[in-house]
Amino acid sequence: MARVKSSSLSADRSPVMTAFPPSTLPLLAVTGLEQSFGGVMALAGVSFQVAEGLIYAVIGPNGAGKTTLFNALCGFYQPAAGSIRFADRELLGLPPHRIAACGVARTFQNLQLFFNMTVVENVMVGGHLRAKTNVFAAALRLPWVRRQERCLRDWAIEALELCELGDCAHHPAGALPYGLMKRVEIARALAAKPRLLLLDEPAAGLNDTETLALRALITRIRASGVTVLLVEHHMPLVMGVSDRLLVLDYGSVLAEGDPVAIQTDPRVVAAYLGGAVSYAV
Amino acid sequence: MMRLAGLYALAAAVVVLPILWPDNYFVIVVGASAGLHVILAVGLNLLMGYAGQISLGHAAFFGLGAYTSAILSTRFGWPSLAALVASLLAVGVLAWLFARPILRLRGHYLAMATLGFGIIVHVVLVQATQWTGGPDGLSGIPPLNLLGWPVDGDLQWYGVIMAAMLLVLWLSLNLVDSQVGRALRAVHGSEFAAQMMGVDTGRAKTQVFVVSALFAAFAGSLFAHQQAFVSPDSFNLIVSVELVTMVVLGGMASTFGAACGAIALTFLQQGLVVFEDYEMLIHGALLMAVMIFLPQGLFVGLHQAAGRWWRASSRRL
Numbered sequence: 001m002a003r004v005k006s007s008s009l010s011a012d013r014s015p016v017m018t019a020f021p022p023s024t025l026p027l028l029a030v031t032g033l034e035q036s037f038g039g040v041m042a043l044a045g046v047s048f049q050v051a052e053g054l055i056y057a058v059i060g061p062n063g064a065g066k067t068t069l070f071n072a073l074c075g076f077y078q079p080a081a082g083s084i085r086f087a088d089r090e091l092l093g094l095p096p097h098r099i100a101a102c103g104v105a106r107t108f109q110n111l112q113l114f115f116n117m118t119v120v121e122n123v124m125v126g127g128h129l130r131a132k133t134n135v136f137a138a139a140l141r142l143p144w145v146r147r148q149e150r151c152l153r154d155w156a157i158e159a160l161e162l163c164e165l166g167d168c169a170h171h172p173a174g175a176l177p178y179g180l181m182k183r184v185e186i187a188r189a190l191a192a193k194p195r196l197l198l199l200d201e202p203a204a205g206l207n208d209t210e211t212l213a214l215r216a217l218i219t220r221i222r223a224s225g226v227t228v229l230l231v232e233h234h235m236p237l238v239m240g241v242s243d244r245l246l247v248l249d250y251g252s253v254l255a256e257g258d259p260v261a262i263q264t265d266p267r268v269v270a271a272y273l274g275g276a277v278s279y280a281v
Numbered sequence: 282m283m284r285l286a287g288l289y290a291l292a293a294a295v296v297v298l299p300i301l302w303p304d305n306y307f308v309i310v311v312g313a314s315a316g317l318h319v320i321l322a323v324g325l326n327l328l329m330g331y332a333g334q335i336s337l338g339h340a341a342f343f344g345l346g347a348y349t350s351a352i353l354s355t356r357f358g359w360p361s362l363a364a365l366v367a368s369l370l371a372v373g374v375l376a377w378l379f380a381r382p383i384l385r386l387r388g389h390y391l392a393m394a395t396l397g398f399g400i401i402v403h404v405v406l407v408q409a410t411q412w413t414g415g416p417d418g419l420s421g422i423p424p425l426n427l428l429g430w431p432v433d434g435d436l437q438w439y440g441v442i443m444a445a446m447l448l449v450l451w452l453s454l455n456l457v458d459s460q461v462g463r464a465l466r467a468v469h470g471s472e473f474a475a476q477m478m479g480v481d482t483g484r485a486k487t488q489v490f491v492v493s494a495l496f497a498a499f500a501g502s503l504f505a506h507q508q509a510f511v512s513p514d515s516f517n518l519i520v521s522v523e524l525v526t527m528v529v530l531g532g533m534a535s536t537f538g539a540a541c542g543a544i545a546l547t548f549l550q551q552g553l554v555v556f557e558d559y560e561m562l563i564h565g566a567l568l569m570a571v572m573i574f575l576p577q578g579l580f581v582g583l584h585q586a587a588g589r590w591w592r593a594s595s596r597r598l
C-alpha cells in the first residue's frame with residue numbers, strides 16, 4: 001500500500017494548512033502575466049491573488065482573456081512575462097502534467113471527456129497522479145497493482161457520488177446528456193484531489209435546474225477544502241456563489257473585490273454589466 | 282472473471298481444435314501462422330487502437346526480432362532461447378531510442394515517419410549482406426530449445442506459438458485495463474485533458490511504442506526459429522500494411538478485435554488460394570464489404586450486433 005497515497009477526497013490537509021494559513025499567504029499569486037498572440041495582447045500584465053478555501057470567479061466579456069488566463073495557469077501557453085506562484089512554487093514554465101502534480105485540476109469550456117471510455121474510467125484517469133503503476137507491473141497485473149486499481153476505483157466512485165453521478169458510473173461517457181458530461185468533467189478533476197480547481201464555464205449549456213444543482217455542487221466542493229477558480233458568464237450563478245471576483249477586460253484587470261463591490265463598481269457596470277443591473281446574492 | 286472470459290474461451294478452442302482435427306493443415310500450420318499474426322496485431326492495436334498512434338512500419342520490429350534471433354543463433358552459435366531474449370532486449374532499446382523523436386509527430390506525419398522507418402529497416406536487411414545474407418536470407422536457424430526441450434514438428438510449434446499468443450493476449454488485456462492503459466486511451470481521447478490529469482503523454486506514448494515493438498520482436502524471433510529461414514520479403518511494407526489491416530478489420534481498440542482480425546485475414550488468405558487468379562480480387566472485395574457494412578470492424582461490430590439482438594429478444598420475452 002506504500003505506493004498508494006492517502007485514501008479520501010476530503011482527507012485532511014493539516015500539514016499544508018499550518019505551512020500556509022489561509023488568512024496570510026495566498027494559495028495562488030499571479031503577478032504581471034503577459035501573453036500575446038501575434039501582436040494581440042490577450043493578457044496584458046494580469047495580477048491577482050486567491051486565498052485558500054475561496055470560490056474566486058473571473059468574469060469579463062468574450063475575448064477578455066479568461067480562458068487564456070486558465071490556459072496560461074495550466075501550462076498550455078507559455079506567457080512571455082510574469083509569475084504564477086502556487087503554494088510557494090513557481091508554475092510558469094512547467095509542462096501541464098507537472099502543474100497537475102502540484103495540485104491544480106481543471107475542467108474545459110468545450111468538453112474534453114475521453115469518449116472512448118466509461119464514466120468511471122474517465123474519473124479514474126483523474127486519479128492518475130495518486131497512484132503509480134509501471135507498465136510491466138500493469139501487464140502482469142501484480143497483486144499490488146490490483147489493490148491500487150481498487151483504490152482508484154473507490155476514489156472515482158467517491159468523486160462521482162460527490163457530483164451525484166453514482167448511477168451512471170458504467171455508462172460510456174459519450175452516451176450521457178450534455179449536462180451530465182459537464183459534471184463528469186468536474187468529478188474527473190476532483191478525483192485528482194486538487195488544492196485548486198479551475199472550472200471553465202461549467203454552466204454553459206446547462207438549463208436552470210442543472211445550474212442550481214451546479215451551484216450547490218460548487219459550494220460542496222469548497223466545503224471539502226478545495227479552492228475554486230471559476231470562469232463563468234452566468235451572472236446569477238457567479239454573484240451567488242463567489243467569495244471574490246476578478247473582472248478582466250481586454251486582457252487587463254478592470255476590478256477586483258467581493259460580489260457587492262463589483263456590482264456597484266461604476267467601471268464594471270459601464271464596461272460589462274451594461275447599466276444598472278443587480279443580482280441577488 | 283468476466284474480464285478474462287474471452288481468453289479462457291480462446292484457450293479452450295486452442296486445445297480442442299487439434300484434438301478434433303489432428304494433422305489438419307489448416308488447424309496446425311495455418312493456425313500457428315495465425316497465432317503469430319495475433320501477437321503482432323495485438324501489439325499494434327495497443328499503439329493504434331488504444332493510444333491512437335498510427336504505425337506503418339510495424340513489420341520492421343517483426344523483422345528486427347527475427348533477424349537478431351537468426352544472426353545470434355547461426356553466426357554466433359547462441360542458444361536459441363538466449364537469442365530470443367537478446368532480440369527482445371535489442372528491439373526494446375531500439376524502439377525506445379526511436380520513440381522519443383518520432384512520437385512528437387502526429388497523424389499523417391507519424392504515418393510517414395514510421396513508413397520511412399519500415400523502408401530503412403527493409404533496405405538494411407537486403408543490403409547488409411555479410412550479416413543478413415541479403416535478399417537470399419538466412420537459413421539453418423536452429424529450432425527453439427526450451428531448457429532442454431527442442432521444439433520440433435508442427436504440432437509442438439503449434440503448442441508453443443499458441444501459448445505465446447495466449448500470454449500476449451493476457452498481458453494486453455491486463456495492460457489495457459490498468460492505470461497505464463487508461464492513460465493511453467486518455468491520450469487517444471483528448472491529449473489536452475490527459476496532460477491536465479497529470480499524464481505524461483510523451484512517456485505514455487513511448488511506453489506503448491516499446492511494448493508494441495516487443496510483442497512484434499517476440500513474434501519475429503518465434504517466426505525465425507519456427508521457419509528455420511528468414512528473408513527480407515517477410516518483413517516488407519506489404520506486411521506492415523497487412524498488420525494495420527488486421528487491426529482495422531477486427532475492430533480498433535479491442536484486444537480480441539485485433540486477434541479476430543489477425544485470424545480472419547490469415548485464414549482468408551489461405552482459403553482464397555484455391556481461387557488462384559481471382560484471389561486478390563476476392564480478398565479486396567471482402568475487405569471492402571466488411572468496412573462498409575461493419576465499420577467498427579468484424580469483431581466489435583458483430584459483438585455489438587449480438588448485444589443488441591440479445592437485449593431485443595430478452596425484452597420480447
